Amino acid sequence: MAELTEIGIAEARDLLSKGEVSSVELTTAHSVAMAEAQSLNAMITETPAQAKAMAAASDARRAQADGGEVGALEGIPLAIKDLFCTNDVLTTAGSHILDGFKPPYESTVTDKLWKAGAVMLGKTNMDEFAMGSSNETSYYGPVHNPWRRQGDGGDNRNLVPGGSSGGSATAVAGRFAMAATATDTGGSIRQPASFTGTVGCKPTYGRCSRWGVVAFASSLDQAGPITRSVRDNAIMLGAMAGYDPKDSTSANKAVPDFEAALTGDVRGLKIGVPKEFVLDGMPVEIEALWQQGIGWLKDAGAEIVDISLPHTKYALPAYYIIAPAEASSNLARYDGVRFGLRVDGSDLTEMYENTRAAGFGAEVRRRVLIGTYVLSAGYYDAYYLKAQKVRRLITQDFRDVYEQVDAILTPSAPSAAFAIGEKSDDPISMYLNDVFTVTANLAGLPGISIPAGLSDEGLPLGLQVLAPAFDEETMYRIAGVLEEAAAFTAQPEKWWRSAS
């Protein structure tokens, strides 16, 4: 049997059902690997005791079922992004302002995971309030990517894992969580998946409940899984998704059997390749990977169609009005009165101002200020309303092309992982990381990043498949074929085990 931390959900499910391994064994192996990986700073809170108790309960349920039906994730150890509220377990959103916050309730998504039998290993580090593309804005410090540059360019510098779900991606890539929850507002699942050689899916807006997920930009936020394979991803999304009356934007749609969509057959599917995603100065290796992906799908019998999404270049500027505007409103609740940090002042206003000055980091402050500005009297029409109109044009672009094609293939990110500190001084160059992912958030569409190759420096690169709303099945079907063609088996060396 392979080392227990090296197997994925599907394989673990088989071993568990045959009784060849217990959830306690699986869970303990991951908790131990997690403790050995503390130098990566991927976790804000580790919960090994709770994990062991949940695993033991899972093993007992399985024994009781006596070979009968068990939950879809029965006994599977997961890491949870620290944006999901977990009952009585510290939930920080990577921010100082949520110091000590222990929610007295459970988010719908995590509740569904526990009901499906999953086990919680701990809470993962992330960019503060999910605002960032490198995990460097966390109050708890940056996460280190398990991957390092190899060959001539290799200098052992620590790289970012991407963000905002950098801790989740690192826990999965570093083999100390079998899979992890994540969230994606502009690319925060797909870009870190691309940077760490993992599979990350942002489903259709409304597929997973946002109830109990700390809000960043409510019209864009969506939860999804980060896993080691497309099959694992489909299994886990099935357990996370579903209608929730507690979220008024939750879609009242049946959840299909995503795993059954992995037929391995894409013959006759039309795959769009958008010309606007060819960027000036795009690294040659990204362009080459994209061409490789096109070739794989052609070989598998799909038809490639050149398409145009004419408003693509306006997606990021529109996003950087809409997301900060929604954030400035959502983050108004952090006022030092009801939960988290409080810094006293001589009167109520000063207490608010002192609390929020101390509690928010530089990037969060920047976005709250931008959001406040674009919503303020005299600027609302010029900025916020304008951005909402451009958002409609971007959405319409997709509706038009989905008349002609079944799905779209693009790179996931414009580069491989970069070094810690390399981009943190220039907000706009950091924002450009999401250039390929952000349109799917504005239009509410599902997208997945799968590891498809290595850069010249030996770092993972991802390809992204986008599909029409509520057609994750086609997305998974294509991702499965790409995964098989890419046969991506590279893994980072576990250098951190000796570094601690």
Add this chain to the structure above:
Amino acid sequence: MSVDKATVARIAHLARIGVGEDELEPLAAELSGILNWIEQLNEVDTETVPPMASVHDEALRWRADVINDGGKQADVVANAPDGDNDGDGAFFTVPKVIE
């Protein structure tokens, strides 16, 4: 569009974030850089385009007007950073607002 120090001070107050005098100038430069980059949206003709607030076409659902939760006062105040000075744990507290 660029913003000046006075504008940054005004929006920081609107957002209730204390910003030191020495931080206003660098923040004005940062925010101006971002706003200038955003200006490219003006290239897009949106004269006849209705704004889009949500990807949902349909109206938001109504829920039944019934009590379906509650009686959790202790849970509600459990995370309050300034424990209730009266000692019964029943209230959020703030600095004195009314003289």
